[in-house]
Amino acid sequence: MTDTGSAPKPAKKGSAGRTRGRATGAPAITRRTLSEQTYEALKERILDQRLLPGTRLNIDALARDLSVSSSPIREALVRLDAEKLVISELYSGYSVAPHPTLQYLHDLLDHRIVIEGHCARVGAAKRSRVVINAMRQLSERMAAMPRIGTKYREYRRFVEADGRFHQLLVDSAENEVMSTTYSSLNAIILQSRLYLNRRGGSAPSDAVVHEHSRIFEAFAAGDGAEAEAAIRDHLEGGRIRLLSTLSEDGEPIETPT
Numbered sequence: 058m059t060d061t062g063s064a065p066k067p068a069k070k071g072s073a074g075r076t077r078g079r080a081t082g083a084p085a086i087t088r089r090t091l092s093e094q095t096y097e098a099l100k101e102r103i104l105d106q107r108l109l110p111g112t113r114l115n116i117d118a119l120a121r122d123l124s125v126s127s128s129p130i131r132e133a134l135v136r137l138d139a140e141k142l143v144i145s146e147l148y149s150g151y152s153v154a155p156h157p158t159l160q161y162l163h164d165l166l167d168h169r170i171v172i173e174g175h176c177a178r179v180g181a182a183k184r185s186r187v188v189i190n191a192m193r194q195l196s197e198r199m200a201a202m203p204r205i206g207t208k209y210r211e212y213r214r215f216v217e218a219d220g221r222f223h224q225l226l227v228d229s230a231e232n233e234v235m236s237t238t239y240s241s242l243n244a245i246i247l248q249s250r251l252y253l254n255r256r257g258g259s260a261p262s263d264a265v266v267h268e269h270s271r272i273f274e275a276f277a278a279g280d281g282a283e284a285e286a287a288i289r290d291h292l293e294g295g296r297i298r299l300l301s302t303l304s305e306d307g308e309p310i311e312t313p314t
């Protein structure tokens with residue numbers, strides 16, 4: 058996921074977050090950290106459905122609730138708007154975005170199979186040492202993680218590593234247009250995980266780790282056709298996991314707005 062790229066590095070330990078609410082005079086790093094924390098707090102509430110789809114988001118109330126000024130709330134809402142987790146309307150302000158429909162989730166998977174399949178075939182054949190090493194590291198890190206939980210806080214690290222793995226796969230084809238359009242989908246892909254993580258019992262991390270290692274091995278062997286088949290099977294596996302979660306859940310999918 059793209060969060061990683063924008064995450065601030067703690068420059069001075071202990072200084073971050075002490076000057077909450079001061080609009081001026083605070084060091085840039087502190088403002089960035091506060092903004093990041095506010096964004097993460099709001100995102101967590103949306104993904105864990107403590108703020109339900111359609112809920113109107115009042116900036117002053119959120120600022121009171123999170124004990125921050127309105128600036129970091131506004132910054133967070135702009136980011137969440139870009140990620141399609143909230144929607145903004147001209148006169149009524151922000152509200153929590155509706156869940157994607159089942160049709161939309163199918164369309165998203167169809168799109169990913171085309172793009173990621175193409176990029177895996179082209180990228181694996183390049184046999185880039187950098188890509189292969191990075192893919193190995195991400196695979197090993199995910200295999201070592203505990204099972205996915207049902208809360209954003211619990212599954213975030215696994216989901217972020219998964220997002221980086223897939224972005225790396227797309228980037229390996231060295232097609233700038235595909236890399237850019239794919240990265241803009243990150244938040245929507247993350248949102249689709251809501252369905253996979255709504256029920257604790259069906260945490261699919263073992264299957265995901267196994268499927269990733271097949272993709273990695275195809276890259277390591279420079280086998281483009283096998284890499285394409287492996288990513289296709291992984292994404293189709295995701296479709297089956299998604300459908301089984303939905304039928305277990307039995308909840309109606311919201312209609313598009």
Ligand SMILES: [Zn+2]
Nearest residue numbers: 219223265291
């Ligand atoms: Zn994956």
